[in-house]
Amino acid sequence: MKWTVHGERMIYESPWISLALTDIEIPGGERFDHHVIRMPAQAAGTVIDDPDLGVLLLWRHRFTTDTWGWEIPAGRVDDGETPIQAAARETLEETGWKAGPLRPIGRYFPHNGSSDAVFNLFATDSAEHIGDPTDPSESERIEWVMWPTLRKEIAAGRIGDGLSLTALLWLAFDKTGAGTAP
Numbered sequence: 001m002k003w004t005v006h007g008e009r010m011i012y013e014s015p016w017i018s019l020a021l022t023d024i025e026i027p028g029g030e031r032f033d034h035h036v037i038r039m040p041a042q043a044a045g046t047v048i049d050d051p052d053l054g055v056l057l058l059w060r061h062r063f064t065t066d067t068w069g070w071e072i073p074a075g076r077v078d079d080g081e082t083p084i085q086a087a088a089r090e091t092l093e094e095t096g097w098k099a100g101p102l103r104p105i106g107r108y109f110p111h112n113g114s115s116d117a118v119f120n121l122f123a124t125d126s127a128e129h130i131g132d133p134t135d136p137s138e139s140e141r142i143e144w145v146m147w148p149t150l151r152k153e154i155a156a157g158r159i160g161d162g163l164s165l166t167a168l169l170w171l172a173f174d175k176t177g178a179g180t181a182p
Contacts, residue, residue, distance in 0.1 A: 001027040008036070015040065016076075037115035044087035045074030046099055047123045047167045054146040055168070056095055056127065058139035062161070070145065070153055071164045074119075083107075083120035091127075093135040095142050100126030106170045110162050121167040147172075 006023040013019075018038040025031040048056040057070040075090035077083050084102050091099045102122040110117055133142070145153065150168065153159050159168065 003027070006031070010038075011035075035114065037111075037117070039115060039117040041076040041078070042083055042086075042118040042120055043074060043076055043163065044083040044090065044120045044122065045072045045163050045167050046087045046091045046102065047072050047105070047121070047171050048091065048097065048099055048127045049123060049125055049171060050127060050144070051125060053144040055144065055150055056091075056097060057143060057145050057159075057164075058094060059141045059143065060139040067160060068158075069161065069164075070159045071139075071161055072167050074163055077120070084122060087120065087122045092130060094133055094138045096129060096131050096133045097127040097142075098130050100124040100128070105167065105174060108166060110166075119163050119166070121163075121170060123167070123171050 004025040006025060008020045008022040011019045011021055018040065020036045020038055022034045022036045023031070024034050050056070056073070058073060059068065059070055061068050073087075073091040073094040075086065075094070077086040078089075081089070084104070087102055088099050091097060099122075102124050104121070105123045106121045108119055108121075109115075110119055133139075150159075154165070154168070159165055
């Protein structure tokens with residue numbers, strides 16, 4: 001069943017996020033206003049999974065949830081940039097490591113019931129250390145974490161953001177040979 005959109009008006013707009021009030025009608029005739037978060041740019045994240053070093057992660061604080069946790073390097077796709085270019089750029093800026101050849105592992109809508117946000121995920125099995133991060137405010141520290149420890153960190157709730165969890169679990173699933181990401 002497809003919902004009918006009768007119109008939409010913006011309540012708030014910024015370069016990072018917008019909030020719309022959408023006039024919708026669901027099958028059966030009920031019509032109401034629905035809040036929708038509009039994201040003007042896609043996001044991209046990279047899992048660097050080096051067989052000898054582990055997975056490159058950032059330890060950071062997120063003020064919105066007041067939580068600390070491990071995250072993969074990620075950020076928004078800038079105008080004129082492809083998601084794969086953004087993933088490579090964000091990795092270098094945030095970690096000081098230049099990702100090897102990137103391959104897509106998935107693309108998804110993190111909260112498609114209320115937002116049009118799109119996350120693009122990439123992986124590589126190599127990286128070259130170039131220097132210090134050019135964006136040092138992104139994290140408290142950067143570390144290589146081996147898969148057995150990574151599993152413990154996920155179980156302990158120290159990897160709690162959806163983009164990182166999805167990327168890591170997608171890659172782990174792919175590594176099992178059980179299938180490949182769409």
